[in-house]
Every structure is written in C-alpha cells, then in structure tokens.
C-alpha cells in the first residue's frame with residue numbers, strides 16, 4: 001500500500017494517473033499550443049542547464065512520452081544510459097513508440113511511481129523532471145526531493 005503523503009484527492013497517484021490517461025492522446029499538442037511553443041524551448045533549456053556529458057546515466061522522472069529525450073540523448077550520446085520513469089500506462093505506451101527513433105541509444109522505460117522509486121542509491125549522474133512537479137503537493141515535492149537525493 002502506498003503511504004499517504006497527499007492531503008487532497010487531486011494529489012493522489014490514482015487521480016493523477018487517470019488524468020494523464022485521459023490526456024495522453026492530446027497532451028503533446030495541447031502543451032505546445034497553450035504555451036505558444038515555449039514548452040519546447042523551456043524543456044531544452046532545462047536539460048541544457050544540466051551540462052550533460054557523454055556516457056552519463058540520466059534519470060528522466062515523469063518522462064511522459066519522452067518529450068525531453070532528444071536533449072538528454074544529445075548530451076549523453078550512445079555511451080550514456082537514460083532511465084525514463086512514469087506511472088501512467090498510456091503515457092508509457094506513447095514513450096515506448098518513440099524508442100525506434102533512437103536505435104543507437106540505451107533507454108530503459110520504468111513503469112512506477114517516482115515517489116516509490118526502485119532505483120539503487122547513487123546510481124544516477126543527473127536527473128531531470130520537465131513539467132513534472134505541478135501535480136505534486138508540497139509534501140510530495142519534499143518526498144520527491146529526498147528520492148532525487150538518494151538516486
């Protein structure tokens with residue numbers, strides 16, 4: 001059973017998972033239109049701020065459909081490893097469809113709650129979560145920060 005670190009139903013994993021299940025078909029388009037295309041630029045600048053280098057292991061928390069992958073993979077190259085985590089099956093299915101676009105890269109897709117992350121301690125060189133925090137409560141953000149620190 002998941003620990004209750006959300007005090008409001010809108011932050012429950014079940015609610016958020018269902019929300020993205022319903023949004024999965026249009027998420028990318030709506031995101032681009034409602035941000036006037038800035039979401040693409042923000043995502044790229046967020047990843048660029050990580051100063052990634054070839055061969056690194058990067059964890060993309062709340063990966064969605066892999067929107068940040070092109071920038072991450074450009075930084076870590078074929079020698080690097082990308083672990084992409086999301087708990088929404090519909091978003092993961094869309095992410096899975098992106099894999100053939102990157103045949104030379106090592107990408108592992110994990111279907112799990114990032115707040116219950118199974119990654120080993122100190123296994124990542126860098127982590128990123130583009131547009132992932134807005135569905136978290138303050139307590140969940142603190143919990144997530146601890147998970148990031150551990151990985």
Ligand SMILES: C[S@@+](CC[C@H](N)C(=O)[O-])C[C@H]1O[C@@H](n2cnc3c(N)ncnc32)[C@H](O)[C@@H]1O
Nearest residue numbers: 020062063064067086087088091113114130131
């Ligand atoms: C707003 S989308 C962001 C997707 C992508 N990172 C981007 O840049 O567009 C948020 C994603 O986080 C996932 N998500 C939300 N809470 C999560 C959690 N606790 N564990 C795993 N995935 C989660 C949702 O399923 C959704 O795919």
